[in-house]
Amino acid sequence: MTEGKRQRCATCCALVIFGAGGDLTKRLVVPALYNLAKQDLLPEKFAIVGFDHNEKTDDVWRKELHDFLEQIVGSGHGEFEARKIHESVWNKLASTMSYMAGDFLEAASYTKLRNHLQRRDSEAGLDGNVVFYLAAADRFFGPIVDALGEAGLTSQEKGWRRVVIEKPFGHDLPSAKALNQRILKVLNEDQIYRIDHFLGKETVQNIMALRFANGLFEPIWNRDRIDHVQITVAESIGIEQRGKFYEQTGALRDMVPNHLFQLVAMTAMEPPASFGADEIRSRKADVFKAVHPLSPDDAVRGQYGSGEINGKTVAGYREEPNVAPDSGVETFAALRLTIDNWRWAGVPFYLRTGKRLPSRWTEIAILFKHAPLTLFRDTPTGNLGPDWLILQIQPDEGIRLRFNAKRPGTEMHLESVAMDFKYADWFQQAPAVGYETLLYDCFEGDQTLFQRADQVEAAWAVVQPIIEAWAESATKEFPNYAAGSAGPKAADALIERDGRKWRPIH
Numbered sequence: 001m002t003e004g005k006r007q008r009c010a011t012c013c014a015l016v017i018f019g020a021g022g023d024l025t026k027r028l029v030v031p032a033l034y035n036l037a038k039q040d041l042l043p044e045k046f047a048i049v050g051f052d053h054n055e056k057t058d059d060v061w062r063k064e065l066h067d068f069l070e071q072i073v074g075s076g077h078g079e080f081e082a083r084k085i086h087e088s089v090w091n092k093l094a095s096t097m098s099y100m101a102g103d104f105l106e107a108a109s110y111t112k113l114r115n116h117l118q119r120r121d122s123e124a125g126l127d128g129n130v131v132f133y134l135a136a137a138d139r140f141f142g143p144i145v146d147a148l149g150e151a152g153l154t155s156q157e158k159g160w161r162r163v164v165i166e167k168p169f170g171h172d173l174p175s176a177k178a179l180n181q182r183i184l185k186v187l188n189e190d191q192i193y194r195i196d197h198f199l200g201k202e203t204v205q206n207i208m209a210l211r212f213a214n215g216l217f218e219p220i221w222n223r224d225r226i227d228h229v230q231i232t233v234a235e236s237i238g239i240e241q242r243g244k245f246y247e248q249t250g251a252l253r254d255m256v257p258n259h260l261f262q263l264v265a266m267t268a269m270e271p272p273a274s275f276g277a278d279e280i281r282s283r284k285a286d287v288f289k290a291v292h293p294l295s296p297d298d299a300v301r302g303q304y305g306s307g308e309i310n311g312k313t314v315a316g317y318r319e320e321p322n323v324a325p326d327s328g329v330e331t332f333a334a335l336r337l338t339i340d341n342w343r344w345a346g347v348p349f350y351l352r353t354g355k356r357l358p359s360r361w362t363e364i365a366i367l368f369k370h371a372p373l374t375l376f377r378d379t380p381t382g383n384l385g386p387d388w389l390i391l392q393i394q395p396d397e398g399i400r401l402r403f404n405a406k407r408p409g410t411e412m413h414l415e416s417v418a419m420d421f422k423y424a425d426w427f428q429q430a431p432a433v434g435y436e437t438l439l440y441d442c443f444e445g446d447q448t449l450f451q452r453a454d455q456v457e458a459a460w461a462v463v464q465p466i467i468e469a470w471a472e473s474a475t476k477e478f479p480n481y482a483a484g485s486a487g488p489k490a491a492d493a494l495i496e497r498d499g500r501k502w503r504p505i506h
């Protein structure tokens with residue numbers, strides 16, 4: 001995260017992508033590199049090395065990436081400026097690309113990679129700097145880092161070496177700890193960039209600006225004035241073609257200790273003293289450390305059955321490819337957290353996320369305490385409502401404040417109204433798939449938006465009791481919500497027992 005205007009990266013480096021033929025590379029990493037290239041934000045001296053199991057030539061790999069990019073650019077997503085690839089930008093980017101077939105688990109492949117990198121470095125003048133991007137399946141994270149270390153590729157004698165590690169970082173607290181221990185034997189913490197792509201979203205980064213760059217909000221951002229916080233990350237998509245992955249993962253692991261907790265941390269953290277990466281990351285870790293230990297009563301799970309979304313009938317989770325017909329895996333999770341510190345004690349944070357909900361809708365909604373309404377006791381009200389501050393993360397990025405106003409007329413009649421800020425009205429946003437800032441920051445050596453070992457472990461520690469409770473007690477009630485509905489009844493009960501209600505999912 002840079003202060004001020006971004007300029008082309010001052011560094012030069014190679015970017016080695018493990019999993020060069022995979023989905024993540026095609027869908028997100030390469031499109032983000034293309035967007036950066038278009039804005040002239042890539043390092044001037046740059047080389048991309050694709051590394052994967054299959055044999056193919058440089059040209060075949062480039063063409064695969066080009067064709068995929070063409071497809072997504074052509075589909076008219078907001079992530080790209082025009083419906084056509086800017087061929088001159090692509091050609092320049094493609095000229096930096098080479099491909100190397102290798103086995104992630106074989107030492108000889110890493111010797112080959114070292115030679116390949118030396119060649120690319122002497123051609124392009126990269127000062128020995130390399131980012132290794134692990135876009136491979138997570139079972140390879142530990143072995144790849146070990147092999148890089150054994151091949152001398154992590155040594156920073158000539159130039160820096162950084163490793164980007166994708167999600168999932170572990171499957172629970174013990175496995176996350178074990179992975180940290182393993183990679184920290186080879187790398188220093190300042191070489192490790194653990195990604196959570198929610199931090200690449202502008203609206204998520206903006207939470208810090210909203211809270212700390214304004215005199216208005218921070219004084220009321222606490223238990224004196226806030227009743228509770230609701231965080232919703234709803235998706236209308238199902239599990240798409242990811243049945244195998246999802247059967248091992250489920251909604252809780254897939255979304256909560258990572259993406260939803262990033263939103264919790266941004267909302268709940270204490271003001272950092274500076275933009276220093278460690279300062280910000282420490283403040284976020286403090287939030288997780290202060291969460292009151294969860295008990296099974298603080299969480300509910302759900303699984304979608306068939307239903308209707310946008311007028312289309314969709315199959316239930318158990319009918320999806322590569323899913324067991326009696327699967328007990330959850331596709332919805334809701335949690336009630338409390339944070340035992342001076343700012344938040346007594347203010348519940350309700351979190352929910354799920355697949356096949358009515359729409360794609362991510363928001364952080366903060367409810368302020370009621371005004372004492374004596375003055376208006378006898379006043380007619382229209383749809384009088386409480387004061388909500390809603391941070392709309394996606395889609396329609398913006399911020400909305402709901403409050404009560406007098407309806408024009410001779411009598412005092414109250415009605416709930418809203419003030420709206422929409423990003424699109426104020427800023428021309430550079431097209432982005434969400435990985436641009438993260439890649440740029442990694443080239444620049446800025447770890448602010450990446451997870452430190454203690455943050456990841458503290459987040460897993462919060463959900464560990466739920467993971468264990470759910471593993472021990474299979475639920476017989478699945479499926480318990482219809483696709484297109486707002487989730488299982490148990491989620492309503494979770495919040496209603498505190499006398500509150502979920503906001504609608506729009």
Ligand code: BG6
Nearest residue numbers: 167197198235254255259394434
């Ligand atoms: C991924 C999860 O990390 O995030 C997916 O594995 C989920 O299951 C996705 O769909 C959501 O990200 P976004 O940016 O589309 O909200």
